[in-house]
Every structure is written in C-alpha cells, then in structure tokens.
Amino acid sequence: MDIIAVANQKGGCGKTTTAINLAAELGQHGERVLLIDMDPQGHATLGVGVNDRDLPGLYEVFCEEANLLDAVLPEVVDGVDLVPANISLATVESMLAGKPARERKLLEHLEPLSDLYDDILIDCPPSLGFLSINALRAAQQVITPVEPSLYALDGIQQLQDIVNLLCEKYQLHLPITVIPIMFDVHTRFAHTVLQHIREQLSVGLSDVRIRHTVRVREAAYLGKPLTRYSPDCTAAVDYHRLAEELLCARRTTATTQPERCLDTTCDTTREVISMAQVNAKAARQMIVLTFDDIDCRRLQLAGDFNNWIPDQDIETRHVDGHWQKVFTAEPGVYEYRLIIDGVWQHDPTNPAEIPNEIGGVNSLLQVPVHH
Ligand SMILES: Nc1ncnc2c1ncn2[C@@H]1O[C@H](COP(=O)(O)OP(=O)(O)O)[C@@H](O)[C@H]1O
Ligand SMILES: [Mg+2]
Incomplete structure (x- = not known):
C-alpha cells in the first residue's frame, strides 16, 4: 500500500485536481485506490460527484464515532473509493488538542486497510496544521502541485522544513515530488521557477507538466474526473503520464526497497535501521x-x-x-x-x-x- 499525501499549504495550486485525477488514472490502471478528502472545504468530495454534505467522514472517524471503513463510499469512480469530508472536519484540531499521539491518528486508522488498497491518496487542506501533519505522518511520499508564482518556492521550502522535522522526529523517509501545474514552459518566468526548484531545493521534480485547460474547471463543476469527462484533453493526458511515472518508479524500486512497515509496533525496527544509517554515513x-x-x-x-x-x-x-x-x-x-x-x-x-x-x-x- 502506497500512501501519498497531496500537499501544499498554498490554496488554489491544483492539489484537489491532482488528487482526483491521479486517483482516477490509477483506478483505470487496475489499482485499488482510496481517495481521502482531508480538506474541510470538501472539494475532492464534490469533485467526484458526491453532493451529500451529511455523510460521515474523517471527522466522525477522529471522534471515534465511526470506523474508517464505515465512512468509505465505494467506487465513486472506477477503481476509486472515497472517504468524504465536510466542514465539521475543521473542528477536529481543537477537539483533539492535548490528546496523546494526535498527529498519528490517521496512520492508526489506515493500518487495518493495508490489504485492501494499493494506493491511498490524501487531498490535504491549504494549511500546515493538524490535518496536514496527520497526512504527512501517514504518508510514504508527498506530491506537491506547484503553479508558477512568486510565493511558490517559499511554500515548497516551508513544506520541506516541516517534512524534515517529521522525518527527524519519527525516523521517516518522506520524499517530496513537485508537479508543475499550469506552467507555460515558454515563459521565462516559469523556466526560472523550475530551474530554482531543480537547483536550490532538495525535492524531486516530476518530468510531467500538467497543462492548463478549461476542461479541468468544467470537469470539477460537473463532479467528474477527466477520465470520464474529457479523457483526451491535455491535462488528462498529463495526469495519465503522471500515473505511469508513479507506477514505473514503484515497479523499479519494488525489488530494492523494503516495504515501509505500518505496524505501530515497528518503532524499534525503525530505530535499528536509523542507527545502521548513522553508522553507514561514516x-x-x-x-x-x-x-x-x-x-x-x-x-x-x-x-x-x-x-x-x-x-x-x-x-x-x-x-x-x-x-x-x-x-x-x-x-x-x-x-x-x-x-x-x-x-x-x-x-x-x-x-x-x-x-x-x-x-x-x-x-x-x-x-x-x-x-
Ligand atoms: N491544469 C489546470 N488547468 C486549468 N485549471 C486548473 C488546472 N488545475 C487546476 N485548475 C483550477 O484551479 C483551481 C484550483 O485548483 P484546486 O485543485 O482546487 O487547487 P487546491 O486544491 O490546491 O486549492 C480550480 O478552479 C481548478 O479547476
Ligand atoms: Mg483543494
């Protein structure tokens, strides 16, 4: 099971669009996918055509009122199940304040699902608070959509700092891959931003660029992923390539990378690994x-x-x-x-x-x- 957090604390940079369309593409590839809406705005929920705002979601799960599986809506898109969200999720942070291990709540709820899904995609909110930290703590990798702007680079750096802190504290390996969204590569500005990401930041940069097309907004409005609404438009083709890039990287690493252990009892193993890493550094x-x-x-x-x-x-x-x-x-x-x-x-x-x-x-x- 590969858990991917789609995160960037900046709003409107394509997180929800990426989470929905990557999930749909992976579903088309025969993967068993769970899309988790972790944004109280519930845009991923709406974006796959679920309009009922009263469904149980992560709020009920975090309050121990429901199991995560009770909140799962099956096959909202081919191969994709959904955990929906609504505005009540915004109150979870204050509710769990002071509770022990509150940053690993999501991870605990995902552990029993490890045989059911190949991919779990988490659509994070536009902030680096409790919800995003939970998503990052559970994830094995982070996908960060970035559109060309003056603040984009600053945002990636902040996300990287948080990820580094989490990795140090919990001995995780959590690579970040930046996906350029709506970049017009012919402009000098976009080119400069990409060059800066490549040379100054220690994050991965996908070779795939998600192109701008009005079809994305139309599909969101109709509550459909691009695979259903306009499978041949530029952005659909780009998300198709992104899914292939992800699957290809995973197949290549499958033989060499030990699977990350989700079991809570594994902390000692992680410690041993980290000591080995420390010795090897020398x-x-x-x-x-x-x-x-x-x-x-x-x-x-x-x-x-x-x-x-x-x-x-x-x-x-x-x-x-x-x-x-x-x-x-x-x-x-x-x-x-x-x-x-x-x-x-x-x-x-x-x-x-x-x-x-x-x-x-x-x-x-x-x-x-x-x-
Ligand atoms: N490739 C694209 N082409 C055109 N519009 C896009 C594209 N990607 C995202 N958008 C639009 O940009 C806006 C913000 O995207 P969204 O995925 O909701 O961002 P976030 O989840 O980061 O807030 C939405 O209106 C969405 O339809
Ligand atoms: Mg969003």
Whole structure:
C-alpha cells in the first residue's frame, strides 16, 4: 500500500485536481485506490460527484464515532473509493488538542486497510496544521502541485522544513515530488521557477507538466474526473503520464526497497535501521560519474542511492563538454537509470546491467569499500 499525501499549504495550486485525477488514472490502471478528502472545504468530495454534505467522514472517524471503513463510499469512480469530508472536519484540531499521539491518528486508522488498497491518496487542506501533519505522518511520499508564482518556492521550502522535522522526529523517509501545474514552459518566468526548484531545493521534480485547460474547471463543476469527462484533453493526458511515472518508479524500486512497515509496533525496527544509517554515513564515499558520449539538453540520474528520484541529492557538472554527476553513497551495488531529455533508459556508457521488472534493463554501479 502506497500512501501519498497531496500537499501544499498554498490554496488554489491544483492539489484537489491532482488528487482526483491521479486517483482516477490509477483506478483505470487496475489499482485499488482510496481517495481521502482531508480538506474541510470538501472539494475532492464534490469533485467526484458526491453532493451529500451529511455523510460521515474523517471527522466522525477522529471522534471515534465511526470506523474508517464505515465512512468509505465505494467506487465513486472506477477503481476509486472515497472517504468524504465536510466542514465539521475543521473542528477536529481543537477537539483533539492535548490528546496523546494526535498527529498519528490517521496512520492508526489506515493500518487495518493495508490489504485492501494499493494506493491511498490524501487531498490535504491549504494549511500546515493538524490535518496536514496527520497526512504527512501517514504518508510514504508527498506530491506537491506547484503553479508558477512568486510565493511558490517559499511554500515548497516551508513544506520541506516541516517534512524534515517529521522525518527527524519519527525516523521517516518522506520524499517530496513537485508537479508543475499550469506552467507555460515558454515563459521565462516559469523556466526560472523550475530551474530554482531543480537547483536550490532538495525535492524531486516530476518530468510531467500538467497543462492548463478549461476542461479541468468544467470537469470539477460537473463532479467528474477527466477520465470520464474529457479523457483526451491535455491535462488528462498529463495526469495519465503522471500515473505511469508513479507506477514505473514503484515497479523499479519494488525489488530494492523494503516495504515501509505500518505496524505501530515497528518503532524499534525503525530505530535499528536509523542507527545502521548513522553508522553507514561514516563510510559514504564521493562518486563522480562522467558521461563522455551523451549529447543531450538534460541528463538526470535516478537509482537505489537516491530513492529513484531524478537528481535528488546529486550535483550536476559540465566538465570539458561532458556531463558529470556527483553524489555520495556507501559501499555496495546499486541499480540506476538515466533520464536523457526526459526519457528513462539504461546508461549507454556502462556495459554492466541487469534486467528490471518492467522489461527493460537497469545499469549497475559498484561502490567498493575504501579503508
Ligand atoms: N491544469 C489546470 N488547468 C486549468 N485549471 C486548473 C488546472 N488545475 C487546476 N485548475 C483550477 O484551479 C483551481 C484550483 O485548483 P484546486 O485543485 O482546487 O487547487 P487546491 O486544491 O490546491 O486549492 C480550480 O478552479 C481548478 O479547476
Ligand atoms: Mg483543494
């Protein structure tokens, strides 16, 4: 079960649109999806055509008046179940104030669902309060829609700070992937914002850009995902690609990443892992990969060493017309792929490779032990 928080404390940047349409696309791919509306405004609920404002939702679940499963509305869209929300959710924070472990309420309720769903998408509210913290605490990854604006970068940095705090406190690994929404890549401003995200912030940046189209607002108005309303419009095609990017990254990591344990009793295991990580840090080595014969506009690197997030924790250099990727890794054997001008492929300059789960090959990198 992959739990994804769609979060950005800025309003109107495409969170709900992304949560609904990514859920619908994953449902179309045969995934069992649960969409959780965690915004008291209930836009995700309305956006999939559920207009009844009196249905039990997370408010009742947090008040222990209902089980999460009692609140689930089945098949609101093909393959997608929904936990709805309404304005009562806004009062949950004050109600739970002072209660122990209140930031892990959602995680506790999701634990029994781990066999029922492949993906849980949480549509977060436009703030970094109790509800968003609960979503981040439960999630294994964060998707952050960003539209080009002066404040967008500041917002990502704040979200990153909160995520870092949570990761440190609870020993989590919670990568953030930014999805550019309504970016006109031909404008210099949008280009500058993207460049800043890529170079200054330690977040992943999706290769998919969700284009602007009036169909998105029309679909929301009619309470339908784009898969039902206008499956061929630009944004629908983009969300389709986003779902494929997500599934592809997951298949590639499936063999190498241990599944995150949802069980509450696992805290000691996490502690052991974190101690191992601390010890390993001492042995990390600087790796410089030089690519002699690759002629492209953009070269990214993703592998076991950076959780398969293109260019995360990797410095890119140009030396004598060659691309160089510089990063650190502890001794071991790593699988990786290159993303050459947006296309994922094995490293053509490296003969060491291994078949991967999706019918292609991954390249292999060995980092020897140095004494
Ligand atoms: N790709 C897009 N093209 C056109 N309009 C969009 C697009 N994505 C989102 N919107 C519109 O922008 C507004 C804000 O989107 P929404 O998903 O509700 O943001 P948030 O949940 O972050 O507040 C909505 O009116 C939505 O229909
Ligand atoms: Mg919203």
